[in-house]
Amino acid sequence: MKIAFTAPMKPLDHPVPSGDRTMGRLIVKALQSAGHDVRTASTFRSWRREGGNTIQGMVRAEALAEADRIAQEWRQDGYRPDLFLTYHLYHKAPDWIGPFLSGQFDLPYAIVEASRAPKREKGDWAFGFAAADVALKQADAVAALHHADAECLRAVVPGDRLTVLLPFLDAAAFQEVPEAARIGAMPPLRLLAVGMMRDGDKTRSYEVLAKALERIDDLPWHLTIIGDGPNKDRILSLFREARTTWLGTLPPDRLPEQYACHDLLVWPAIREAFGLVFLEAQASGTGVIAGDTFGVPDIVVNGETGLLSPEGDAAAFAANLQRVLDDPALADRMGRAARKHIAENHTLAAGAKRLDDLARCAIRNHSHRQEAELT
Structure with a gap:
């Protein structure tokens, strides 16, 4: 028509x-x-x-x-x-x-x-x-x-x-990395945050993430951040430089490889309608730690493809992170379930x-x- x-x-x-x-x-x-x-x-x-x-x-x-x-x-x-x-x-x-x-x-x-x-x-x-x-x-x-x-x-x-x-989403590019080629999760866990660095809810999400990571500072993890914007300096100052890698803004064709080489996507999703990054990460076989916001529960299966916590609750977010850090194999299980979930429901x-x-x-x-x- x-x-x-x-x-x-x-x-x-x-x-x-x-x-x-x-x-x-x-x-x-x-x-x-x-x-x-x-x-x-x-x-x-x-x-x-x-x-x-x-x-x-x-x-x-x-x-x-x-x-x-x-x-x-x-x-x-x-x-x-x-x-x-x-x-x-x-x-x-x-x-x-x-x-x-x-x-x-x-x-x-x-x-x-x-x-x-x-x-x-x-x-x-x-x-x-x-x-x-x-x-x-x-x-x-x-x-x-x-x-x-x-x-x-x-x-x-x-x-x-x-x-x-x-x-x-158009999942093809995110599913190109064979599941067998992924490196199994092991300490320190490789965490990934993807979000623009602008005023409002994006900055608030970074703030909640920083507070959550402070609570598990004694555990083995490393954070990669993809994103840029007018609040870059203030946002990056929230995170310990020694445990953070900032990649700036990447072109879309570079994102699949980044999702695939990390163990978890971590994003509090303050006031997020649903978050395309959650679809992209899961399509790549990467599990999710996120806020239980609006449409996020409709695309992330809590307890299977990711772990959700109340919106803005840094303590609960940190608890979910610690759960995976204490059991790194959980990241692999969620990643496999996530890849299957997207292939069956969100292509x-x-x-x-x-x-x-x-x-x-x-x-x-x-x-x-x-x-x-x-x-």
């Missing part, structure tokens, strides 16, 4: 890499691998750092002008997609383009990765919250990427239109199947709603 696509949170061609941009590109790649013709309708970005009626009202006007331009272009070209698909919708990144074009051309409308925070119904983000709700109510199918988001969406999205579409093929099901569900629901309006 022909699918028109947009990503109001972060367009696919945005110059700054992030998990959000990667996931958006994976969605398009998965749909194309399933035989669909995906066309980016717009690269308009509705996300803003600051809220307020004035700012969001201006964004809405710009978005509707863009939507009107696209509508004219489609009519001139004779283009009419079978579905309009929006990736990542919430109060800071409402979608006005998808609902407008779906209404103008009577198209099924679907949303992948939607979230809803009721506390934003009032205050600076009330305008964006209301706009996101309008899009959610119009959508013929809505997919959250984890169960925590799905629970918050139930207030506005009927059950027959709501699903959880578990995240996925590009699995994502393509889930997205294809979502698209067809949106088309069915749209048809049923049309029939209901006629009766």
Whole structure:
């Protein structure tokens, strides 16, 4: 089918890499691998750092002008997609383009990765919250990427239109290292943290990790950090230089080898939606020590492919680390289970199947709603 696509949170061609941009590109790649013709309708970005009626009202006007331009272009070209698909919708990144074009051309409308925070119904983000709700109510199918988001969406999205579409990745590059070629875990354990060094939740995750490692300073481990950003100096100062190797930012094709040569990925995941790094590490056969945040439990099997602790709890995080340090073979067992878990549940093929099901569900629901309006 022909699918028109947009990503109001972060367009696919945005110059700054992030998990959000990667996931958006994976969605398009998965749909194309399933035989669909995906066309980016717009690269308009509705996300803003600051809220307020004035700012969001201006964004809405710009978005509707863009939507009107696209509508004219489609009519001139004779283009009419079978579905309009929006990736990542919430109060800071409402979608006005998808609902407008779906209404103008009577198209099924679907949303992948939607979230809803009721506390934003009032205050600076009330305008964006209301706009996101309008899009959610119009959508013929809505997919959250984890169960925590799905629970918050139930207030506005009927059950027959709501699903959880578990995240996925193109696992091939991460699975190329043969399991038999991996070096078994032995002291000192090789720990790996992968995260950008920017303000907010990423820095808080590094802070929790540093506090956890302080608690097990007497045990044998070495930490490698991959990441860079404006908070680099402050973050690196949190860790003992003698026990830390900083690699900076690495290109994507260098990451598989790094996951594969470490025993554990360690990341507290403060306010993390789900964390692509957890998929990448597990695909590489590397177990995970992480925070039990939002969608992390949906992709890391606690006690099998990793060990999870309450979000922000440095003591509990350290206890999970010590559990593996006391039994290094546990890292190997989790790594083997992780590799199998990703191969069975989170590959590009699995994502393509889930997205294809979502698209067809949106088309069915749209048809049923049309029939209901006629009766």
